[in-house]
Amino acid sequence: MGLGAFPAADPQWLGMLGMHGTWEANWAMHDCDVMICIGARFDDRITGRLDAFSPGSKKIHVDIDPSSINKNVKVDLPIVGDCGRVLEDMVRLWRLNSPQVDKKALAAWWDQIEKWRAKQSLAFHSSKDIIKPQYAIQRLFEFTKDRDTYITTEVGQHQMWAAQFYQFQEPNRWMTSGGLGTMGYGLPASVGVQLAHPDSLVVDIAGEASVLMTMQEMSTAVQYDLPIKIFILNNRYMGMVRQWQELLHGGRYSHSYSEALPDFVKLAEAYRAHGIRCENPGELDDKIREMIEVKKPVIFDCVVDPAENCFPMIPSGRAHNEMLLGDAAVRVEDAVTEAGKMLV
Amino acid sequence: MTEMTGAEMVIEALADQGVQHVFGYPGGAVLPIYDALFQSQDRVRHILVRHEQGAVHAAEGYARSTGKVGCVLVTSGPGATNAVTGLTDALCDSIPLVVITGQVPTHLIGNDAFQECDTVGITRPCTKYNYLVKNIADLPSALHEAFHIAASGRPGPVVVDIPKDIQFARGAYSKPKEFRHQGYHPQVTGDPDKIKQAIEMMAAAKRPLFYTGGGVVNSGRTASILLRELVKLTGFPSPRP
Numbered sequence: 001m002g003l004g005a006f007p008a009a010d011p012q013w014l015g016m017l018g019m020h021g022t023w024e025a026n027w028a029m030h031d032c033d034v035m036i037c038i039g040a041r042f043d044d045r046i047t048g049r050l051d052a053f054s055p056g057s058k059k060i061h062v063d064i065d066p067s068s069i070n071k072n073v074k075v076d077l078p079i080v081g082d083c084g085r086v087l088e089d090m091v092r093l094w095r096l097n098s099p100q101v102d103k104k105a106l107a108a109w110w111d112q113i114e115k116w117r118a119k120q121s122l123a124f125h126s127s128k129d130i131i132k133p134q135y136a137i138q139r140l141f142e143f144t145k146d147r148d149t150y151i152t153t154e155v156g157q158h159q160m161w162a163a164q165f166y167q168f169q170e171p172n173r174w175m176t177s178g179g180l181g182t183m184g185y186g187l188p189a190s191v192g193v194q195l196a197h198p199d200s201l202v203v204d205i206a207g208e209a210s211v212l213m214t215m216q217e218m219s220t221a222v223q224y225d226l227p228i229k230i231f232i233l234n235n236r237y238m239g240m241v242r243q244w245q246e247l248l249h250g251g252r253y254s255h256s257y258s259e260a261l262p263d264f265v266k267l268a269e270a271y272r273a274h275g276i277r278c279e280n281p282g283e284l285d286d287k288i289r290e291m292i293e294v295k296k297p298v299i300f301d302c303v304v305d306p307a308e309n310c311f312p313m314i315p316s317g318r319a320h321n322e323m324l325l326g327d328a329a330v331r332v333e334d335a336v337t338e339a340g341k342m343l344v
Numbered sequence: 345m346t347e348m349t350g351a352e353m354v355i356e357a358l359a360d361q362g363v364q365h366v367f368g369y370p371g372g373a374v375l376p377i378y379d380a381l382f383q384s385q386d387r388v389r390h391i392l393v394r395h396e397q398g399a400v401h402a403a404e405g406y407a408r409s410t411g412k413v414g415c416v417l418v419t420s421g422p423g424a425t426n427a428v429t430g431l432t433d434a435l436c437d438s439i440p441l442v443v444i445t446g447q448v449p450t451h452l453i454g455n456d457a458f459q460e461c462d463t464v465g466i467t468r469p470c471t472k473y474n475y476l477v478k479n480i481a482d483l484p485s486a487l488h489e490a491f492h493i494a495a496s497g498r499p500g501p502v503v504v505d506i507p508k509d510i511q512f513a514r515g516a517y518s519k520p521k522e523f524r525h526q527g528y529h530p531q532v533t534g535d536p537d538k539i540k541q542a543i544e545m546m547a548a549a550k551r552p553l554f555y556t557g558g559g560v561v562n563s564g565r566t567a568s569i570l571l572r573e574l575v576k577l578t579g580f581p582s583p584r585p
Binding site: 001002004005006007010012013014017028029031032033034035036037038039040041046057058060062063064065066068076077078079080081082083084085086087088089090091093094095097099100101102105106108109110112113150152170171172173175177178179180182184185187188189190191192193195196197214216217219220223224 | 365367391392393394395397398399400401402403404405406407408409410411412414429430432433436437497498530531532533534535536538539540541542543544545546547548549550551552553554555556557558559560561562563564565566567568570571572573574575576577578579580581582
């Protein structure tokens with residue numbers, strides 16, 4: 001939700017937190033001694049197992065909504081107020097007092113964080129034969145980072161890969177259904193974003209299952225000349241459902257595979273939009289360039305590795321220090337407890 | 345103070361609130377408002393979607409990328425129920441929206457009329473606030489309050505349900521000079537003593553961490569600039585949900 005408020009390229013940035021957050025961000029949450037929470041709400045995707053959430057920290061919580069404070073996590077210092085106003089006071093006071101911080105302790109903390117970071121928890125196996133979804137987002141980022149770009153998403157694996165691999169530098173550039181998790185959000189959201197920013201590049205990073213839920217809004221985009229780019233990471237699965245079935249239900253992929261999908265290029269053409277299909281990693285760059293250059297709405301069918309899973313992952317019912325990595329040392333079937341199966 | 349119909353008041357209020365775009369889908373119970381839109385084309389631009397859920401998500405995208413209130417216009421019954429997913433989404437993610445729904449005429453409410461549903465009942469748990477306007481005299485203040493409530497405090501979606509006879513009724517319209525609501529005063533400024541205490545806790549930290557979320561983005565561009573400044577000043581690490 002807050003991606004872009006702090007630039008992802010900054011060395012002080014640890015990456016996204018929570019269920020699919022980075023190793024360093026989650027371990028730092030677990031081991032910190034003072035947590036300064038500003039405008040976030042300790043939701044279950046962030047905290048993991050509540051009774052093991054950041055056990056040794058004093059927590060400060062700044063929020064404009066008093067009902068969000070002490071709701072999930074008991075905090076030591078609640079501050080009700082607008083984030084901007086409180087941050088302004090904090091910056092002023094910090095400058096005024098110029099407090100003597102424990103430089104030695106902070107240096108040791110950063111050393112520890114760098115060790116966690118060295119784990120490279122977002123690493124994935126690249127391939128010359130098949131497009132890895134993470135690679136597709138890295139390439140999309142390369143071609144769009146120097147443009148005035150807005151990103152929306154649908155919900156699922158592609159959404160998490162977008163959050164992990166698209167490096168947001170500015171606020172208001174990341175439009176995703178964070179709380180409700182609404183599949184079908186991204187396409188109509190991109191219509192709204194493009195209308196507000198007619199000269200900007202607006203890309204919906206989508207999954208093929210999500211995007212079919214609100215696909216009819218392509219017709220709206222065409223009617224109002226809104227050149228949105230629907231960048232579908234097509235793995236033919238409801239990927240996050242499949243990943244959970246792999247983790248929790250013995251790989252029995254009950255109804256998470258789409259037997260019949262439309263031809264997305266023809267579908268684009270039927271809407272009088274522009275369709276592109278890409279199945280080969282070698283062609284990806286040129287086709288992304290084509291997508292950006294076409295002055296029409298585009299449906300880009302990016303056929304990706306159907307077996308790829310989204311890591312790191314804190315399995316449901318587990319704590320931040322029980323995260324799974326891509327080349328999981330822990331066998332995934334053993335990672336979720338019986339109680340964890342009950343959680344979502 | 346100008347006399348006009350309820351439908352005209354909707355367009356007046358949107359224009360007075362600086363709304364440039366409204367996402368919507370017409371239907372029987374909002375026809376007077378669509379007629380008023382038709383007759384005042386240059387004031388507010390209407391974007392015709394293909395499904396009401398799309399209208400709400402489009403308004404969410406509009407709001408999140410601009411910091412303005414997103415605006416939606418849909419009909420009664422299925423128009424309103426199709427908007428429910430978007431309303432719930434906006435409530436979860438604190439997105440400011442004003443969603444205007446048509447309703448069957450007041451004398452038919454509760455009659456199982458065609459395209460009737462209990463919009464305020466259905467949307468009560470998925471809006472920050474909602475209105476059923478049963479008197480033309482209440483319409484101007486309800487519309488303007490809706491924008492104030494949507495955008496202030498923790499932002500969220502507000503529904504204004506307007507029965508068709510109220511859209512036809514004539515009344516006096518003016519933009520309220522100030523907003524007076526007995527029970528709604530979001531606290532904007534933080535307690536100075538607590539902020540002082542926070543600075544002391546931060547200064548004494550050995551393993552500090554910023555955990556920041558969508559509230560920083562919602563608070564406006566300045567909040568992100570201040571966050572960057574504070575992180576630089578302190579030298580603390582910063583992950584984010």
